[in-house]
Amino acid sequence: PLPNCQGGQSISPKSKGQVPILLRLAPNTSEQLMLRKMALRAQNARIPRPLKSGDTKPLLPARVFPISPQLRCVNLTPRVGARARLTSRPAVAQEQADVSEPKTKYSSDGLDIVAVDPQLGDYKEHLAYRYRQFRETKAAIEKAEGSLENFAKGYERLGFTREKDAIVYREWAPAAQAAALIGDFNGWTNTWMTKDKWGVWEVRLPDGPDGKPAIPHASRVKIRLQHSGGWWVDRVPAFIRWATIPPNQMGAKYDGIYWDPPKGEKYEWKYERPPKPHSLRIYEAHVGMSAEQPKVSTYTEFRDNVLPRIKAGGYTAIQLMAVQEHAYYASFGYHVTNPFAVSSRSGTPEELKSLVDEAHRLGLYVLLDVVHSHISSNADDGLAGFDMGQGEEANYFCSGERGYRGYHRLWDSRCLNYKGWEVTRYLLSNLRWWLDEYKFDGFRFDGVTSMLYHHHGINTGFSGNYHEYFGMATNVDAVVYLMLANDFIHNYLPQAITVAEDVSGMPALCRPVSEGGVGFDYRLGMAIPDRWIQLLKHVRDEHWSMRDLVATLCNRRYSERTIGYAESHDQALVGDQTIAFRLMGPEMYEGMSALTEQSGVVARGVALHKMIRLVTMALGGEGYLTFMGNEFGHPEWIDFPRDGNGWSNHYARRQWSLGDSDHLLYSKLLAWDKGMMELDDRFDFLANPHQWVTHMDEEEQVLVFERGPLLFVFNWSPNKDYEGYKVAAPVPGKWRVALDSDTFCFGGKGRVGWEVDHFTSPVENGGLFHDRNQFMYVLAPARTAVAYYRVDEAAEAQKAQQQQQQKKRGTRQHRGRRTRHLQDMAHLPAAKQQVYCYQQVTAGVLLHQQVCTAASKQMVLVHSKGQAQQREWQAHPLRPQIFRSSRLQMAACQQHEGTEQGGSL
Numbered sequence: 001p002l003p004n005c006q007g008g009q010s011i012s013p014k015s016k017g018q019v020p021i022l023l024r025l026a027p028n029t030s031e032q033l034m035l036r037k038m039a040l041r042a043q044n045a046r047i048p049r050p051l052k053s054g055d056t057k058p059l060l061p062a063r064v065f066p067i068s069p070q071l072r073c074v075n076l077t078p079r080v081g082a083r084a085r086l087t088s089r090p091a092v093a094q095e096q097a098d099v100s101e102p103k104t105k106y107s108s109d110g111l112d113i114v115a116v117d118p119q120l121g122d123y124k125e126h127l128a129y130r131y132r133q134f135r136e137t138k139a140a141i142e143k144a145e146g147s148l149e150n151f152a153k154g155y156e157r158l159g160f161t162r163e164k165d166a167i168v169y170r171e172w173a174p175a176a177q178a179a180a181l182i183g184d185f186n187g188w189t190n191t192w193m194t195k196d197k198w199g200v201w202e203v204r205l206p207d208g209p210d211g212k213p214a215i216p217h218a219s220r221v222k223i224r225l226q227h228s229g230g231w232w233v234d235r236v237p238a239f240i241r242w243a244t245i246p247p248n249q250m251g252a253k254y255d256g257i258y259w260d261p262p263k264g265e266k267y268e269w270k271y272e273r274p275p276k277p278h279s280l281r282i283y284e285a286h287v288g289m290s291a292e293q294p295k296v297s298t299y300t301e302f303r304d305n306v307l308p309r310i311k312a313g314g315y316t317a318i319q320l321m322a323v324q325e326h327a328y329y330a331s332f333g334y335h336v337t338n339p340f341a342v343s344s345r346s347g348t349p350e351e352l353k354s355l356v357d358e359a360h361r362l363g364l365y366v367l368l369d370v371v372h373s374h375i376s377s378n379a380d381d382g383l384a385g386f387d388m389g390q391g392e393e394a395n396y397f398c399s400g401e402r403g404y405r406g407y408h409r410l411w412d413s414r415c416l417n418y419k420g421w422e423v424t425r426y427l428l429s430n431l432r433w434w435l436d437e438y439k440f441d442g443f444r445f446d447g448v449t450s451m452l453y454h455h456h457g458i459n460t461g462f463s464g465n466y467h468e469y470f471g472m473a474t475n476v477d478a479v480v481y482l483m484l485a486n487d488f489i490h491n492y493l494p495q496a497i498t499v500a501e502d503v504s505g506m507p508a509l510c511r512p513v514s515e516g517g518v519g520f521d522y523r524l525g526m527a528i529p530d531r532w533i534q535l536l537k538h539v540r541d542e543h544w545s546m547r548d549l550v551a552t553l554c555n556r557r558y559s560e561r562t563i564g565y566a567e568s569h570d571q572a573l574v575g576d577q578t579i580a581f582r583l584m585g586p587e588m589y590e591g592m593s594a595l596t597e598q599s600g601v602v603a604r605g606v607a608l609h610k611m612i613r614l615v616t617m618a619l620g621g622e623g624y625l626t627f628m629g630n631e632f633g634h635p636e637w638i639d640f641p642r643d644g645n646g647w648s649n650h651y652a653r654r655q656w657s658l659g660d661s662d663h664l665l666y667s668k669l670l671a672w673d674k675g676m677m678e679l680d681d682r683f684d685f686l687a688n689p690h691q692w693v694t695h696m697d698e699e700e701q702v703l704v705f706e707r708g709p710l711l712f713v714f715n716w717s718p719n720k721d722y723e724g725y726k727v728a729a730p731v732p733g734k735w736r737v738a739l740d741s742d743t744f745c746f747g748g749k750g751r752v753g754w755e756v757d758h759f760t761s762p763v764e765n766g767g768l769f770h771d772r773n774q775f776m777y778v779l780a781p782a783r784t785a786v787a788y789y790r791v792d793e794a795a796e797a798q799k800a801q802q803q804q805q806q807k808k809r810g811t812r813q814h815r816g817r818r819t820r821h822l823q824d825m826a827h828l829p830a831a832k833q834q835v836y837c838y839q840q841v842t843a844g845v846l847l848h849q850q851v852c853t854a855a856s857k858q859m860v861l862v863h864s865k866g867q868a869q870q871r872e873w874q875a876h877p878l879r880p881q882i883f884r885s886s887r888l889q890m891a892a893c894q895q896h897e898g899t900e901q902g903g904s905l
Helices: 029-043 118-145 299-312 349-361 400-405 421-437 448-452 476-492 527-538 546-553 579-584 600-619 656-660 665-683 793-826 830-865 867-874 879-895 900-904
Strands: 159-162 166-172 179-183 200-206 219-226 232-235 255-258 280-286 317-321 338-342 365-370 442-445 497-500 522-524 561-564 623-627 691-697 702-707 710-715 722-729 734-740 774-780 784-790
Touching: 118 476, 280 299, 299 349, 338 421, 349 365, 365 421, 365 497, 421 476, 442 476, 448 476, 476 497, 527 546, 527 579, 527 600, 546 600, 546 691, 546 702, 561 600, 579 600, 600 623, 600 665, 600 702, 600 710, 600 784, 656 665, 665 734, 691 722, 702 722, 710 722, 710 774, 774 784
Parallel strands: 280 317, 280 623, 317 365, 365 442, 442 497, 497 522, 522 561, 561 623
Antiparallel strands: 159 166, 166 200, 179 219, 219 232, 219 255, 691 702, 702 710, 710 784, 722 774, 734 784
């Protein structure tokens, strides 16, 4: 069962002082985040363009259905046993066969989700309508193309392909009056193309007499189109696989690059996809800003320098941002111009493949941050250039006549026509392209809220009432596309993972398509970072409410998985600050030494930084995410090179050396982050459905909850230590510390005892204490988080018995060696006995010196890194030899106590 937030007492919308739990967001915070994000994208847009005018055909009615206006709320109280334990899907072969037979049993009417969430019952007509649209669209595709998988092979026919000793180029541009292929291969003169009845232009270029292709690899190409008004425009092909600009030319336009490397230059894949991670811990990364130096980093540098860090940090998946080509770097990769092209700033397609392959070797899943929610309005460099004012049926984009539907006014970008046949082919093919060609393991879909609603979420707050999700504002065309996309991805690559960036909280977004849901595996818990910002900016530490904190962290549907995170790239953008910088400010420049006493500001910042991340991971969802560098408290903010900062990369880099420096507190924060990942590896709590909040004390600011097999105790009080604090335990037995934020090696004060056993006591008279039959007493220092685990006493006793047996065997072996030494010496003359004794003692001294050298080095680590390393020393393989060598020396010296050698030694 999931927590019901009041120690076993369910919260209903009518409870005094409470509000509906389902997706209750802080007032306007999510809306403000979206507006700020939209404004930044609009500010960073490369070429602002108004809507184009032109002849358009009458628009078809939107695929929506009227619903009941009744307001709905949700009680978070779960049904016991309603959710099974999460398990990883079995791995499948890399190459997937195209099949037309369905692999999943589909609902007949799409209303199976009502059984999961009865609150959806009032919206059956809307849900049945959108599911019917999905089934009909899929059936039409299967009838025309054979299967959804075949339909998603658009890149094998459109764009540049090799067919029978020739290069064939095709482009869907029905509005063009004429078309020609131009490029380096023909001196930028016109090679004319012909048009079929579907609006596809085609040209065939046979290989030369010497067998060389007509277009050399890595040469520049474009398509020249004639507008209906008679003028000509040059455009980058829609399916282009790489696009670049001439070097050292400010403001130069992008050219498409014909990419077909010869066999010796093509990257050969070496490793299979890793198994799907049972516990999803995502490391959000931007390749371009991953260098320590102020420059744009490369895929090769990221592969060699950053991937090992991610693996060592304990993360199980990488989310790569800004991979799709985007003409404007400062858009953070979200103003995509060429969806099929790899961003050329960081390298070539083959170098990206090498990065993904190395990640797979390390056992890391690789997710692509894919942008299908909008396209950059930059017509000169991208897909927007194919809009010539034609109607929607012949356009990638919604018609300008619909105003807000065709143009995103805050992002200055174009909105896609999701009900268009060729648009659907283009987008599904784009997904398959990244899965097939680059072996990505899934996607994080950006801007899903903008897709789900005609208003794009602009000036709209979502309270959780169901009428906000199922009405005339819902963009059913986009919902159907997302259902098709998830259905294709999960049937084609069953172990793939899809994550939705949705701030609205649409119900059933993360339920399977076969039930009538939209089909995502996870959604981002976007209200959580909003709440942290609100608390840090506006609320004093001593006024933090435990109930409000729990309500935000647990504010999700138990039947849909969520990725919890304290901060992502959004919170680090210019105009905002990372959590660490908001906590410690300018003192991060000079006050982060681990060798001197921490100032009050730094001590507070280090303590809260650790607590915020752990409570978010433990209560915020079924997965976890962090942005590159934030795990060790990277200072300042992110600001890409632009005119406003002198085109500098100073704030678009990651200072890894801060986390690598043992004398700085950044290394302690990094060690804490690794400790969190190791805690999940050891106890598997993140994917465990058991989550129960047992105690929230507003006055003492103490929060106690269970997650998986662990018991967490958080003391948020700035200055109150609680000794012998009574907490409820889920099961009786002996409990010990599994992780403690106050440990020396994590930059703490070392107040919590790791070797202390905490024994539970039953509640008197068979009663309950915070819904539990037993309790125990713990130490809860101020601003400290501690995780406890129950000791398996039977296994511990068995281990102790094995160690005792090994000790006895070692004693017998030592006695045997001593006896043999004495017997050997007894047969020697007195002089030779002294020599023999000296040899044995000398050998013992050398061994003793070796052991002591290892011990001294190890104890230095113990002093600096604390009790965890001390336990490693207890199990050091050379440690027992100290005692064996000492006993050997004493045995020899006792026999020859009067000799010069024996006496001196």
